[in-house]
Amino acid sequence: MSVFSQSFSPCGRFLAAGNNYGEIALFSLSAALSPDATGLSQKPVLTFTAHEGPVFSLLSTDCHLLSAGNGEVSAWNDTTTRFHRPSRVDTSLTVCLCFRSSLEIPEINSMTINSRDNSLIVGGGDNNLHVLDLEHGVFKAVLQGHSDYVHCVTMREREAEILSGGEDGAVRMWDSRTAQSVHCIDVYKYESCARPQFGKWISCLTTDSDWMLCGGGPSLSLWHLRSLSPTSTFPLSGCQRQAAFYQDMILAVGEGPFVSHCLLGGDVKAQIPCSPQSLNTLQLNTNSTEHRVLTVGGSSAHIDVFTNLSYRAFSLSF
Amino acid sequence: MGAVTDDEVIRKRLLIDGDGAGDDRRINVLLKSFTKWCNSPATPEEGFTQYQRMLGTLAQCEFSMGKTLMVYDMNLREMENYEKIYTNIEQNITSAHEKIAECKKEIQRAKRIRKNRQEYDALAKVIQQHPDRHETLKQLEALDKELQQLSHIKENVDAKLELRKKQFHVLLSTIQELQQTLENDEKSDNDDNNQESPAENGE
Numbered sequence: 001m002s003v004f005s006q007s008f009s010p011c012g013r014f015l016a017a018g019n020n021y022g023e024i025a026l027f028s029l030s031a032a033l034s035p036d037a038t039g040l041s042q043k044p045v046l047t048f049t050a051h052e053g054p055v056f057s058l059l060s061t062d063c064h065l066l067s068a069g070n071g072e073v074s075a076w077n078d079t080t081t082r083f084h085r086p087s088r089v090d091t092s093l094t095v096c097l098c099f100r101s102s103l104e105i106p107e108i109n110s111m112t113i114n115s116r117d118n119s120l121i122v123g124g125g126d127n128n129l130h131v132l133d134l135e136h137g138v139f140k141a142v143l144q145g146h147s148d149y150v151h152c153v154t155m156r157e158r159e160a161e162i163l164s165g166g167e168d169g170a171v172r173m174w175d176s177r178t179a180q181s182v183h184c185i186d187v188y189k190y191e192s193c194a195r196p197q198f199g200k201w202i203s204c205l206t207t208d209s210d211w212m213l214c215g216g217g218p219s220l221s222l223w224h225l226r227s228l229s230p231t232s233t234f235p236l237s238g239c240q241r242q243a244a245f246y247q248d249m250i251l252a253v254g255e256g257p258f259v260s261h262c263l264l265g266g267d268v269k270a271q272i273p274c275s276p277q278s279l280n281t282l283q284l285n286t287n288s289t290e291h292r293v294l295t296v297g298g299s300s301a302h303i304d305v306f307t308n309l310s311y312r313a314f315s316l317s318f
Numbered sequence: 319m320g321a322v323t324d325d326e327v328i329r330k331r332l333l334i335d336g337d338g339a340g341d342d343r344r345i346n347v348l349l350k351s352f353t354k355w356c357n358s359p360a361t362p363e364e365g366f367t368q369y370q371r372m373l374g375t376l377a378q379c380e381f382s383m384g385k386t387l388m389v390y391d392m393n394l395r396e397m398e399n400y401e402k403i404y405t406n407i408e409q410n411i412t413s414a415h416e417k418i419a420e421c422k423k424e425i426q427r428a429k430r431i432r433k434n435r436q437e438y439d440a441l442a443k444v445i446q447q448h449p450d451r452h453e454t455l456k457q458l459e460a461l462d463k464e465l466q467q468l469s470h471i472k473e474n475v476d477a478k479l480e481l482r483k484k485q486f487h488v489l490l491s492t493i494q495e496l497q498q499t500l501e502n503d504e505k506s507d508n509d510d511n512n513q514e515s516p517a518e519n520g521e
Contacts, residue, residue, distance in 0.1 A: 224441060229444050231441060231443060231444050232443070247430075248429040248432045248433035264436035264439075264440055265436050266440075
């Protein structure tokens with residue numbers, strides 16, 4: 001079993017994780033972190049089958065949990081906030097993306113929310129990004145430009161731009177209002193980051209409006225967005241699948257059973273070991289002050305929880 | 319502590335002073351000996367010795383009472399002392415908590431500053447790769463000057479070319495005019511000759 005995606009609830013007390021069997025499990029963090037936690041509190045409080053294919057992406061809005069399956073995005077009613085303990089989730093909305101050829105339905109790899117105009121941006125196997133209006137459930141725009149499937153999508157809040165990275169090695173920046181591609185960076189063409197032995201695909205993309213981290217085939221590198229130039233490259237051996245900015249550090253996960261802590265200058269400060277052999281997803285709980293944890297999931301049924309970033313505290317199991 | 323029953327209290331008292339082996343016994347014995355002494359028809363010496371003995375016991379009782387009072391005082395003072403220490407420690411704890419909170423804030427600030435510094439360093443590295451601005455400006459100036467000089471030369475050459483063109487034009491046009499005039503003269507000479515000869519033939 002592999003865990004592909006995670007998402008924290010808006011109150012910060014629950015974690016939803018999606019795996020490759022299409023199941024979503026809800027874990028109660030407050031039970032697992034309390035002083036009298038037992039083995040039972042590390043099991044999910046609720047598991048349900050969301051889609052037929054793997055759940056590659058999960059996202060929490062204020063009232064829904066959005067999950068992406070093969071060609072469809074489902075919104076689940078978040079009953080946690082009302083009853084403080086989920087008893088049932090049901091779909092309030094399922095949107096199927098219409099694709100040109102209905103012979104094969106491409107998977108959805110990544111989703112992100114544009115909070116300015118309440119829209120959801122979805123990127124997947126049909127090389128395009130689709131913008132869905134969350135209020136009405138209709139598609140607003142299609143962003144075309146990638147020549148191969150899209151791996152990861154993220155929002156650049158300050159300038160209202162969408163960044164997407166794909167299998168074709170290009171990181172594209174789109175303006176969310178005009179739906180046009182503003183910039184296109186071919187990361188593999190830069191000598192400092194390129195690793196031709198791994199390929200040119202970009203699987204990991206994150207930004208904090210001024211800086212961008214991207215990695216995958218090429219090594220994980222930090223880019224300055226205003227000048228579109230790579231400033232530092234991180235000497236991590238495997239391919240990175242997800243990275244995040246945290247205070248003055250960069251956390252990255254990928255191939256290899258550890259979480260890498262790096263500094264912005266390009267040094268790898270520490271590599272904290274964890275239980276799965278390779279990691280797919282990393283999430284920081286910023287929604288709650290008392291449950292501030294880092295959770296990582298990957299190619300095993302266990303999701304490691306870090307209460308202090310320097311060591312693994314315990315594992316939740318599917 | 320509040321669950322101590324009466325049984326416990328009685329049991330403890332009995333254990334400590336059950337058979338009266340202590341002050342209680344002494345007071346009882348004193349009382350008995352006092353009543354005996356009052357009612358005894360004994361000799362004055364015996365009575366005196368008994369009286370001395372009673373005084374001794376009384377003194378002992380008073381001494382032990384004094385001791386217990388002092389111990390009681392000491393306990394009260396110890397309690398005060400402990401209360402003081404307790405409040406002191408509580409204050410220290412609260413101030414330590416505050417200091418911890420302050421330090422946490424400091425750490426956050428320091429982390430932010432460190433992040434900013436690292437960002438500057440990263441950008442500086444990129445900027446260093448580009449050539450110096452002064453150098454480039456100087457190169458630009460030199461190129462400008464060269465450009466000006468060359469355009470100046472070009473103007474001169476153009477002007478000279480124009481002049482030569484005009485001069486040639488003048489020369490050629492004068493030659494043509496001269497040719498024309500010579501042709502005209504020749505023609506007029508021929509005409510004159512032709513007119514004269516028919517005129518001679520006609521005569």
